[in-house]
Amino acid sequence: MKRHFIALSGTLALLLTGCSGLVSGGGGNPPPSNLVVTPPSATLRGGNTQSFAAQVKGAAVAVNWSVNGVAGGNAANGTISAAGLYTAPEFPPASNAITIGAVETSDSTKTASSAVTLENPIPQIATASPMSIQVGAFNLTVSGAHFANGATIYFGTTALTTTRVSSTQLTASGTATTGQLGSISITVKNPDPGAVSSGGLMAQVVNNSVISVQVTPPTATIRAGSQQSFSATVTGSTNQSVTWSVNGVAGGSAATGMISAQGMYSAPVALPNPNAITITATSAADSTKQGSSAVTLENPLPVLTAINPNSMGVGGFQITVTGSGFVSGSTVNFGGQAVTATFVSPTQLTATGTATVAQVGSVPVTVTNPNPGGATSAVLMVQIVNSGTVVSAAAAVRFLEQSSFGPSAEQVNQLQQAGFDSLLQSQFAAPASVYPAPLATDMGLGKVQQQFFFNAVNNTDQLRQRMAFALNEIWVVGENKVSDATGYTNYIQALTNDGLGNYYGVMKDVTLTAAMGHWLDMVNNDKPGTGQHANENYARELMQLFTLGLNQLNPDGTPVLDSTGNPIPTYTQDDVMALGRALTGWTYPTQPGQTLQKHNPEYYGGVMVPFESNHDAGAKTLLGQSVAAGQSAEQELDGVLTIIFNHSNMPPFIGKQLIEKLVTSNPSPAYVQRVAQAFASGKFNSYGSGKRGDMQATVAAILLDAEARRGDLAATTNSNDGKLREPVMMMVSIARAFHATSDGSGFESRGAGMSQDIFNSGSVFNFFPPDNLIPQTTLNGPEFAIFNTNTSLARVNFINSAVYGGFNTTAKLDFSPVVNAGTPDQMVAWLNNLLLHGTMSDPTKQSILTAIGAITKATPPSTTDLTNQAKAAIYVVASSSQYQVQR
């Protein structure tokens, strides 16, 4: 009320000066106004009101009020009522000095005014959102009233870049720091004129994202090949997902073990080095947050399931130990003593040792795994029998050369005491070698070829594998056209599975493999349309090569001759064409999820399937027998295969070839007839089922025949007996004689250099035909068809590599039995016994001793000297024609 006081004193001043001033009669100037507006000035915030009064000499006077000259004012500058009540606008206009004017209603020359300064209102905050602000960037919305243009939200003391949505809402963004954790004041400040802040609203700055991960169990010891489940607990986030890794690799790796998305860890079969690994769970919400478990891997527990043979005589032995959990470094304990063990696979070890007379009876055998986690298996017993030898060493060597991929010295000793029948029985019972299913990344046949050699070097089912190999060389499928790993695997596995079964099974199973179907065009062999004939390829080769042969045969394998002395064909061109028609309508197996089509896409994951409408089901005549019309493709297949199977050619044709594969290239007709009889009757001695085509009866007849055995004795040896070892057999025999530790690699390419690239002969006629005259003789020598000046030296050079070079390293050949045999004489004797079954002539012996004699040595000879002597002897014997020919 200060203004009024000033106004009053002003008025008093006027009164005290008398009236002379106020009464003027005449003269030019209007008389001064005595109108006074109170208050004479004011400062107002938006929305506020102020009463103005108009007086003359202290007495109220009626006036007309105006704001900035506008009667009653307006929205922009504020309004004034007739009674002088001024209301300021919410926000001042750009020019915030306004004038309140009064004019006397009775005398418009009498005026007065008051100067008013308008200011921004005081902002008011009602709400802010969010009220709980996570450390980091945030967006804030403030609601309230009287927010002027240029209003600023303050976050604590920090002004935020603010957007004015309206007088009642502002938004801003900012960053909350960890230093601001806790309560913080949010205010709004209106700018000048009259800058002023609102009251504060307390918000909270929080930090809720501290995530942590715990893995259970926190430590573990896991055996190779087994599994352990891990779980992860995530705190600090609603997102419980984690990704699992092993040693920093998501999902793990083959070497360190794999871990599933659910945390199931599978330890690898072979321990990594080092054998400590870390399992880590990483939070999906924050990839910098992890928990982990420290894992120690241990060797698996060895389990012993079988020993083969499980009965043996005194002396050197070689056993195959079958089970699981074996590792490189597993030891075999034979009756309390460790014996030399070779790791073949996690399920197979071989061991060599010597059984003494003192051990006659039961001997316990265990397998011990080394640390980490070393453990010993349960015991399996083997029997040591001392009934003396039942076959000579020479006989044992020859029998094993004929029935396996080559003997070791221990196996010779065992066979000498066990006898042929015992060996045959255990061979017939031995489980079949397996070709594992190829990986999607396996291109071509490299791994299948390697597996063939691995199985041949290492596995127990030697005779079965010899039969499978023999069948592979009769029912040829070649890599040059069939290079699909799955297709070839299925085919070679079928031969292996059927190798000691029935020949009819071989005929049907091989015919239906997709590999053979593709090889000889039986797959998609269409029912012929007009102007076409059915494909003859498979029909012809099935009869010519796989079952009957070209010419009619007597039971002893000699050709039947007509009246002019010429052979008589087994089948005619018409037979070929009829069989071609019968074998129409088959296609590749149907892929999973697909529908059978006339021509299924090329696919080898199964056997061929029929598409009936593409099968020529018309009547046919085959080999003089009727094939009825209207049969399904499979009925007709069985029908024609049965006609062929029952043909009289089959026993001598197949029997003679099997003799040539196992024993000798020049069997007498009488020998062939005895074997053919076993095939036809399905029986030989106690062997066989009595069904035509029984392979066990046939092979027993081949191996036990007097003609196969006459070479066991020098006195009865026939100079035309024997066969040139084919390169595949020669290589594996050397490997087995010298205890190779082999994964099957390195053989195939060396075989190729000797014109025998396994599974890749280039045509359906195999590497060599069953009938091949040795040049300038009248003798048959199939293997001589690939024996020439080039390949003969390739064989010699293979032996060089096996003794002195790369093959020695690849197959890890062990020459120690020769090195340790003693004197050069004893070294040569050892080689004579195992490689030549004692047939080395004296001149040969002398020649080798002379060569050994040229090697410089100390007295007594050092191990290096002995090794060089042994190697020289091995080289000369193994490269000689006396060894290259098996007899």
Next chain:
Amino acid sequence: MTPHTRRDFVRLACCSAVTASMVSGLSKFGLVSALAQGTPGYKALVCIFLFGGNDANNMIVPIDAAGYTNYQSIRANLALPQASLLPLQIGGQANFGLHPSLPEVQTLFNTNKSLAILANVGTLVQPTTRQNYQKYQNLPTNLFSHSDQQNQWQTTQLKGISNAGWAGKVADKIAPAFNSGALFPPILSVAGNPIFSTGDITRPFTMSAGSTPGVQGFDSSAAAQARLLSLQQLLTFDTGISLVQAASTVTGEAIQDGLVLANALKNIPPIQTVFPAQNALASQLKQVAQVIAARSALNINRQIFFCSQGGFDTHSDQLPAQAGLLTQLSQAMSAFYQATQELGVANNVTTFTLSEFNRTFQPGSNAGTDHAWGGHQMVLGGAVKGNSIYGTMPTLALSGPDDTGSNGRWIPSTSVDQYAATLATWFGVANTDLPSIFPNLANFGTGNLGFLG
């Protein structure tokens, strides 16, 4: 037993693998070498065996309007487009065209005139008609069997077991006269040891293209040489075991003849002619050319070479398969001919194809063909009276006069005996010696088809 003498193994063993003593040995034959160095007396036969049975029906195709229409109507999906065929120009006329993969052959035929075609050649005991066939009269055995027909083309022994090839027998006959001073066997194969190369006496030398056989792993140390000596000694022992002796014979010759060849090849300049890459037949023929280049060092006047190309058994997908094979054949033959020109022996070297049979004119059901009989062959060389088709082309009619049945398996009009005898005569075999090599020759009107001058 062998035309070349056995070596003294003790002497051989005293030296390193590529031995100085062999070089000094050569000088003994220096006089004869001088005679052999000149090309006039030298002749070589080079056999290219197309294994599997080449479909000659698509190698040489009628291109006259009526002939092509007939061809196309029967061959259907296997017919080659007319515009793609390469015309064979004979005396201003072109009634036949070559498979499009044979442009080099076309040039050799039309321009160089050093290539001739022999029409419808096959194994025949005697001239045979359709009626003879259908009554099974005096036919070769097992006509549609790969192994039998390959054997018969290589031996001309058409019934029963064959014990030697005709090239081996030819070599038996000519070696005494022409190769008396030779240091090396007359027959060299770069494609295995088929019966073709084996005679009653002759045994071939077999090698891989690009690599001469030799024993490895021996240095000049006393120990190594003693071991080598023992290796070789054992090869000379008579064990009394037939197969052992047979193996020792081959291995012994491999070591001995391998040394001779390695030495001979060492000093000859490499062939300049560029042979196509990634072409196994071309590699074989290049090796043959290199051995021919070394003929003086080998002191040899008559040589027979054996090469091969496989894959012709086109039971399915014949068109792409045969196209690829014929491209390789054409390029390899052309490069080889060029190499003989480079060596100055183009008139001395005659190259010829053999193949066990033609294929069915009627297609089979897998876009392929099956085994047939008479087919066309090619002969190439400076001595060949080229730019001609010798013999009679078959009538291309199913169930026609030249068909064995109804699928278009042509009965040959020229026999393998006649074909091979013509080559043998040029090579130097006397007429009186021909019947013992070619047992069926007398059954045919002419023993010389006249394609060699």
